[in-house]
Amino acid sequence: MRQTLCDGYLVIFALAQAVILLMLTPLFTGISRQIRARMHSRRGPGIWQDYRDIHKLFKRQEVAPTSSGLMFRLMPWVLISSMLVLAMALPLFITVSPFAGGGDLITLIYLLALFRFFFALSGLDTGSPFAGVGASRELTLGILVEPMLILSLLVLALIAGSTHIEMISNTLATGWNSPLTTVLALLACGFACFIEMGKIPFDVAEAEQELQEGPLTEYSGAGLALAKWGLGLKQVVMASLFVALFLPFGRAQELSLACLLTSLVVTLLKVLLIFVLASIAENTLARGRFLLI
Numbered sequence: 001m002r003q004t005l006c007d008g009y010l011v012i013f014a015l016a017q018a019v020i021l022l023m024l025t026p027l028f029t030g031i032s033r034q035i036r037a038r039m040h041s042r043r044g045p046g047i048w049q050d051y052r053d054i055h056k057l058f059k060r061q062e063v064a065p066t067s068s069g070l071m072f073r074l075m076p077w078v079l080i081s082s083m084l085v086l087a088m089a090l091p092l093f094i095t096v097s098p099f100a101g102g103g104d105l106i107t108l109i110y111l112l113a114l115f116r117f118f119f120a121l122s123g124l125d126t127g128s129p130f131a132g133v134g135a136s137r138e139l140t141l142g143i144l145v146e147p148m149l150i151l152s153l154l155v156l157a158l159i160a161g162s163t164h165i166e167m168i169s170n171t172l173a174t175g176w177n178s179p180l181t182t183v184l185a186l187l188a189c190g191f192a193c194f195i196e197m198g199k200i201p202f203d204v205a206e207a208e209q210e211l212q213e214g215p216l217t218e219y220s221g222a223g224l225a226l227a228k229w230g231l232g233l234k235q236v237v238m239a240s241l242f243v244a245l246f247l248p249f250g251r252a253q254e255l256s257l258a259c260l261l262t263s264l265v266v267t268l269l270k271v272l273l274i275f276v277l278a279s280i281a282e283n284t285l286a287r288g289r290f291l292l293i
Helices: 007-039 049-058 070-089 105-126 129-160 165-173 179-196 221-246 257-284
Strands: none
Touching: 007 049, 007 070, 007 221, 007 257, 049 221, 070 105, 070 221, 105 129, 105 165, 105 221, 129 165, 129 179, 165 221, 179 221, 221 257
């Protein structure tokens, strides 16, 4: 398909894909909250509540601690920007990566590390003890989960003979040449994506009941809205990454309106399925001992 698409069309696809994921992020996180509430036998907020929360925060005054510096103000924008680049690079709705420059696995790992680095550094920048503990937990979690994610993706890269997400996705779409190896990579990558989504019990950095959302403790107004939106977008991007790699069916094979609309619906349903499964898992396994999970 890449030969039939000029650079202008790829730019349009990349921007459209990023905007779709960004705009649907509050809906997916709202559905996740609703599932949690139902499993707790509560009514819970509506699935549109996150849209209302973000809109309300954007209208609130933004207050920053006197001890904070540039990192505190940059963090929300870095969170959104890094995840938007990843969203543009995934071969999600079509069989090619709309933004090929960001589709390499090395670039993907560095963007996730950049997200975590700024998220943790902003907590240290405030001088708040809650934010500092949350930053420390975030970095510790990164040390544990990133090798798992890297190794699982490198296994797929060895199978496909390329480190580009587009090549890996298209190779797995034609069949699993090494079923056992691919299944092991799927399990490891799925677990790593679940941790990167910040689902319970791996939400140790924010830990609302303990640390008052950790690095987000001192944020307010538009900064808090962008930070929460960025964290939600990371959940959507990680679910989309798993879908693009291991569930690459239903993508548009040609540039007709019917194929593109079908691909849009099928892909969003797959991402929603991952969100539902992650929400069920976090609410059923959260109280279990780690060694028993």
